[in-house]
Amino acid sequence: AGLEAFNANVPDILITDWATPIFDGLELTQMIRQPGANPNPFVPIIMLTGHSERRRVTAARDAGVTEFLVKPLSARALYERIVN
Numbered sequence: 001a002g003l004e005a006f007n008a009n010v011p012d013i014l015i016t017d018w019a020t021p022i023f024d025g026l027e028l029t030q031m032i033r034q035p036g037a038n039p040n041p042f043v044p045i046i047m048l049t050g051h052s053e054r055r056r057v058t059a060a061r062d063a064g065v066t067e068f069l070v071k072p073l074s075a076r077a078l079y080e081r082i083v084n
Contacts, residue, residue, distance in 0.1 A: 002028055003038075010039045013082065018049035018056070025049075026063050033064035046081050048073065 006014065014032070016025035023031075029045050032038055044066040049056065052070045060068050067081040 003031055006032065006043075007038050011043065013044045013046070015046045015048065015078075018047060018051065018060075026059060026065075029060070029063045029065055046078075 002016065002020070016028055018025045020028070025047055029047070032043065032045065033041050035041055045064065046067045046069060047060045047065040048069050048071060049060075050071045057068055067084060069077060069081055
């Protein structure tokens, strides 16, 4: 549903959680970043997660995540990522 909504609405920014049903936020990011697969493969993506291990941050970066935010998050931290 998230990928369908992305393709239908073409948002200026995407906020996703790592742990989502069916396919996770990392897989969603990889699908969005595929050239020619959707209307905006360069959309900024903010990944939310409860895990901050180095391997997860690296995997998110390698998949094309723009910003990484660990839960619990604050409104200020989210705002700073959006501004970045």
